Amino acid sequence: MKNKERFPYNRRLVDVPSIKRGKRDDGPEQPGNRATAREGSKPMAPKEKFKFKIENENYEWDNQSITGAEVRGVGPGIPDSMDLYVKMRGQPGRLVGRGDSIDLRQPGIEKFYAQDASSEAGNG
Secondary structure: HHHHHHHHOOHHHHHHHHHOOOOOOOOOOOOOOOOOOOOOOOOOOOOOEEEEEEEEEEEEEEOOEEEEEHHOOOOOOOOEEEEEEEOOOOOOOOEEEOOOOOOOOOOOEEEEEEEOOOOOOOOO
């Protein structure tokens, strides 16, 4: 009895009332679970990925825009000896410079392709 008098709250640490009320921990934390979200806060949405293609290969990007230099560094890469073009929905292919920024939020999937610097867009 001496222990109970010294530590009267020990019983509460062992008692798990949420299990008695039908709430259980069913594995990974769920959005809205008190352990993962503060009361009144919304669960975080997954970060959006933006899709585009380079030479018919699919890629995803974390930002809503991408520069020509960044496109050249994705995948196997595009050498500086080649011109980089982007084909956007309903538009002809256009030359993309290293510092040009392309907005990936536009409808459709942007398609990047490379051509020899001596050829014309769409003829390579």
